[in-house]
Amino acid sequence: MTNFYFIRHGKTEWNLQSRYQGAHGDSPLLPESYHEIELLAKFLAPVPFVHAYASPIKRARTTAECLVKDLPGDVPLTLDSRLREFDLGKMEGMKFTKVEEKWPGVEQNFHYHADRYDEKIVDGESFPAVIKRMGKAVREYARDYPDDANVLIVSHGxxxxxxxxxxxGVDLAHLKDRGGLSNTSTTILTTDDADHFRLKVWNETDYLHKTKVDPTDTI
Structure with a gap:
């Protein structure tokens, strides 16, 4: 059995501002995000990871590098462009509210109704395309590490x-039924055959010890 620990990168300046970052936009991690990565490392410390994979985009790469440095042992880290964020085209760098003003329905559909999202409006990437490249990468890792292995993946919300x-195997219309993923969160899937996956943990953040909900933490 292979266990996958999926980590969303630490919170950034644009996350705080409710701006789209996408595959080509980026902004620095907030100062407090480095502390949260340390808390994540303490939470994950008991897990012996065989490998870590990360998106090469700076916010995810930095999160992965800091995390691996704080984990016990010597966990190899590989950057994989298939783990990058959506290419959001014209939306990148824009605030969510401005996108909704310019292209009514696009912001709501991207966040809550994937089956209605038309990426052509903003010259972006489709949900099926992202699902395909992400799935291909994870299944490849599962075949590389089939026997009771723990694999770490750092990517984007x-x-x-x-x-x-x-x-x-969730349909596009139901991608958000479980809610979103928070910065520095952990989601765990398991597989026995690199084809069928089971959810074990969704969006775990208790180790961050947050006392109030900030809506900009989750997408």
């Missing part, structure tokens, strides 16, 4: 939500 639900 929207891509992880689409990719994880794709592995679970």
């Amino acid at each position: 929207a891509a992880l939500n689409a990719g994880i639900n794709g592995l679970l």
Whole structure:
């Protein structure tokens, strides 16, 4: 059995501002995000990881590098462009509210109604395309590590939500039925054959010890 620990990157300046970052936009991690990565490392410390994979986009790469450094042992880290965030085209760098003003329905559909999202409006990437590339990467890792292995994956909120639900066989219309994924969260899937996946944990963040909900933490 292979266990996959999916981590959303630490919170960034644009996350806090409710801006789309996408595959080409980016912004620095907030100062407090480094502390939250340390808390995540303490939570994951008992798990012996055989390998870590991360999106090469800086916010995810930095999260992965800090996390691996704080984990016990020597966990190899590989960057894989298939784990990158959605290409959001013209939306990248824009605030959510501005996108909704310019292209009515696009922001709501991207966040809550994937089956209605038309990526052509913003010259972006489709949900099926992201699900396909994310799924191909994870299944490849599962075949590489088939025997009682723990694999770490650091990626992005929207891509992880689409990719994880794709592995679970969830229809586009229901991608958000479980809610979103928070910054520095952990979601765990298991598989015995690299084809069929089971959900074990969704969006775990208790180790961050947050006392109030900030809606900008979750997408």
